[in-house]
Amino acid sequence: MKRRNFVKKAGVGAVSTVLLSDIVYRNLLPEGYSPLAFQEPDPFKMFHKDPEMVLLNDKPWNMEAKAHLLNDDVTPNKFMFIRNNGIIPEDIDVSTWQLKIDGESVLNEKTYSLADLKSKFKHYTYQLTLECGGNGRSEFDPPAKGNQWSIGAVSCAEWTGVRLKDVLEDVGIKDDAVYIGYHGADIHLSRNPQKEPISRGMPIAKALQDETILAFAMNGEDIPLTHGYPLRLVAGGWPASVSGKWLNGISIRNKIHDGEKMGGSSYRVPCETVAPGEKVDDADMCIIESMPVKSLITYPKSGAIIDEGKSLKIRGHAWAGELEVSEMEYSIDFGSSWKTINVQKPVNRLAWQHFSGEVNFPKKGYYEIWARATDTNGNKQPMVLPGWNPKGYLNNACHRIAVKVV
Ligand SMILES: Nc1nc2c(c(=O)[nH]1)N[C@H]1C(S)=C(S)[C@@H](COP(=O)(O)O)O[C@H]1N2
């Protein structure tokens, strides 16, 4: 059960393409010398990702999907984006893994083993949409620093675990509790053990929702290492940065959690709209909570060519943070007119919803299909880039695909 020195062992991924027996002069290898092919980790193999995924960064590992890769109702690991702020824990032993619950507002500090959590509390399974707050960042102008996510930093997997609220009830929380903060076992890029790469959290009300879980399984199996094995906080509908991976601690706070990446411009946007490029005081920034309404056309792949007179089936997913998607529309005339198409109810709260429809084109030529979702509060996706903010969060502009009718 022990996954030792994961990153060092990663070179093993390359061994499957270059074997020792492939090395012609292997008898001449200097003592202790490791051939380059064995040193370069192949992130796609290492993380069991599809080779069509897009690698954005290797220190730390960050990878995103393309729209057509996200066509499954439930996102499989191979198409799930990776967003790491630090180094993946290198020595994970599930038999000694512990979750410590502490903080100013805890009644009884407690530590649970994985076995305790699994045996003591009821298990629940939910499909939960996790979208990075910075998904769509690459479109902002002036550009925002950080991973240049296109549209693929979103997933909806099926997570199984215990309810955080059941665990919080077991430890007991004081009346002055307002927030929880998470702690993970990942390592700061500086390798300074005093520093956490990220330690975010959520208000108590979000922590106590039925769907906020401490997950030990994803899509019916152990959580993949890069997605938080062996324990992960999962809170759908909010920026995925609140869903702490490699979870080993939760602090119950009597103030807004002040962990790493809770302040400054991290996961915060100007409370009031600002002009592009404007400098914003920390005091005027607000923490992102529920994510905005958004959708993605996952079929066909952009660039589809179809015969004149034929209709084109399209499909995709739509989500709306804490809310539901109430209407789905598409346009083939750059947003001048819209047609409504079918969107299903979510399988559970905070799961993305699937839409599908048939599109007809009046004649030969180039078209774009734009998709637009509306949430239950009547908010519609903007056709183009929404409000600029310093770190490029919350871009929920309509997704567009190109189609040629021949
Ligand atoms: N411990 C820990 N939890 C974390 C992160 C991290 O770097 N370390 N990244 C967060 C961010 S910013 C995002 S978008 C999601 C990404 O989840 P995924 O890599 O499983 O898709 O995990 C969140 N949880």
Ligand SMILES: [Mo]
């Ligand atoms: Mo993120």
